[in-house]
Amino acid sequence: xxxxxxxxxxxxxxxTNKKSLKCEQHMGHRAMYWYKQKAKKPPxxxxxxxxxxxxxxxxxxxxxxxxxxxxxxxxxxxxxLQPEDSALYLCASSHRQxxxxxxxxxxxxxxxx
Amino acid sequence: xxSVTQMEGPxxxxxxxxxxxxxxxxxxxxxxxxxxxxxxxEGLQLLLKATKADDKGSNKxxxxxxxxxxTSFHLEKGSVQVSDSAVYFCALSDRNNAGNMLTFGGGxxxxxxx
Numbered sequence: 001x002x003x004x005x006x007x008x009x010x011x012x013x014x015x016t017n018k019k020s021l022k023c024e025q026h027m028g029h030r031a032m033y034w035y036k037q038k039a040k041k042p043p044x045x046x047x048x049x050x051x052x053x054x055x056x057x058x059x060x061x062x063x064x065x066x067x068x069x070x071x072x073x074x075x076x077x078x079x080x081l082q083p084e085d086s087a088l089y090l091c092a093s094s095h096r097q098x099x100x101x102x103x104x105x106x107x108x109x110x111x112x113x
Numbered sequence: 114x115x116s117v118t119q120m121e122g123p124x125x126x127x128x129x130x131x132x133x134x135x136x137x138x139x140x141x142x143x144x145x146x147x148x149x150x151x152x153x154x155e156g157l158q159l160l161l162k163a164t165k166a167d168d169k170g171s172n173k174x175x176x177x178x179x180x181x182x183x184t185s186f187h188l189e190k191g192s193v194q195v196s197d198s199a200v201y202f203c204a205l206s207d208r209n210n211a212g213n214m215l216t217f218g219g220g221x222x223x224x225x226x227x
Binding site: 004006040041042043045048056088090092101102103104105106107109 | 147149154218
């Protein structure tokens, strides 16, 4: 099983809403990542968790709040987003931070209205 | 710092044509190299990888050879199909780079016409 599952697939939210994106993997990977991808651009790294601890935060605004409840789950809590935050949000995992290949989920298409 | 440069697209080919997508890299250490593919509306899928010089990665008819002397990792396929239409990303992971995170190229859109 090389699957990373993300929910929901699509999300529309207002600028005053609070919502969460969820990511799950059962490959025993100990590193999990959040990326943001705008149209026609490569993914941009947002956060890295290694052994359930936040390892890298790429200067992401505080309206994005990551959480890693256990080694299989990764959440991204969203609050007071702006229309420019509309993008595809991708979760990925790998055996260890930066080791071997990363496996990506299908993404959540987020639209902020 | 590390960087990856890909040929700009879109690349438009007829079915059964030969495909080459160029990728060159700059890295301070000894990177692993990857090709990822993204089909419309989907996430990224690992297509192939190479972890050291002269390694050849291959999958689904696609191939790429890690060339240290030219710092390149060009993607090739002998006969493309309409179903290969997607965006292809070249990427590197450098264990000498803090955090060893993936560095992506800008992506190349491939369109295959019947």
